[in-house]
Amino acid sequence: MTTAIPNCPQCDSEYTYEDGGLYICPMCAYEWTNDTLEAAAEQAVIRDANGNPLQDGDTVSVIRDLKIKGSSQMIKQGTKVKNI
Known part of the structure; x- marks a missing residue:
C-alpha cells in the first residue's frame, strides 16, 4: 500500500x-x-479584523482608508463591500 x-x-x-x-x-x-x-x-485562511475567517460571498466593512493601486482614488473607511 x-x-x-x-x-x-x-x-x-x-x-x-x-x-x-x-x-x-x-x-x-x-x-x-x-x-x-x-x-x-x-x-x-483570510481573516477579518476580529479574527473570523472570511469566505466567498461575505459582506465586509472597510475599517480604514485604502489606496487603490494605480489610481489617485481611495476606498473610504466605513464603505460596505458585498460578495467579496
Missing part, C-alpha cells in the same frame, strides 16, 4: 521524489515536508 507523492507546490511538477522525510522537486529544486504544506494551508 503506497501513498501518492504530491506534486510540487511551487511549480506543480509531477516528477517529485521522497528523500528521507523530505519531498524534492528536480525541476525547481524546491524541498518540503508534509508539515510545511499543512502550515501553509492554515496560513492561507
